[in-house]
Amino acid sequence: MSEGHQTNYAKIYWTLMILFIISVAGPEMFPESKAVILITAFGIAVVKAIIVAGWFMHLAHEKKYIWYGFITSLALLFLFVIAVAPDVTMTKGHNWQSQIPSTMDSHEGHDETNHDDHGHH
């Protein structure tokens, strides 16, 4: 960590607490709204992570080499996701089984998408 900077940790902590309350209250108040859940839960999670990394871990003041490492690992992670995404999202093929309980299955009907979910044995 580079020296020569002062951080008000209490202020950062209370900022995190306010964001935390919003991230829980938003989805509780609007459970049907996917937009609210995405913004309040996941959007704020990203903001909280940036605050913790930036100020508690002092990454905002860290040397560039650390950032090179982070960028490399995130790039590798991106490659990994691209590589496995076709397989993970696939719902066809040998040994593939649906895990949808029969009760939920009957509620969802038998449209084309649901038919795919059963796969082929």
Place this chain on the structure above:
Amino acid sequence: MESPVATTRSATGINTGVLALYWVIISEIVIFGGLIMCYLLFRLRNDHWGEFAAVTSTPAGALNTFVLLTSSYFAVIAHDAATKKDGDKAFRFLWYTIGCGLIFLIVKSYEYSSKLKYLFADDGGAYWDAHYNNNFMGYYFFATGLHGLHVIAGMVAMIIVSKQVKRGQNFNRVELCGLYWHFVDIVWIFLFPLLYIAK
């Protein structure tokens, strides 16, 4: 005690311990990042995972989020105290952090036991099979279990380092414990909405 030869890497100007710790964190990003991304891929493709996720306790997850965020604050105060060579304060706040870790594990144990009791119930596990025997719960136990192991590892490291700073030794290691602990906190910041909010 004699200082190690390679205390600071001349090429980067970064303390050796900090550099090593960041290597750990960078490799952990791939582990937990891969885990989280796989979950997202499954979750986006399978809407019914939202039904499976209904069994997780949002209040318990929220309590643990509060506890870990607070513990991160204690860890950074311990680091600040160590920078000022205040061994007593660093020791005290390291133990506040360890206490928070313990509360986190107690809440997690409660969550696990409230689910696993159905596996050994008198109905031969029928309720378990109906509500918990699915891929979502497999992911839940694996991700939170792996994270819990990291929490335990952080607590053990802090117990060892706290004794050293109490004796006025190795103040720089408080920063290393803090960096690791903040990373563990960040992982939970992402696991919480994934497993407890998105239902």
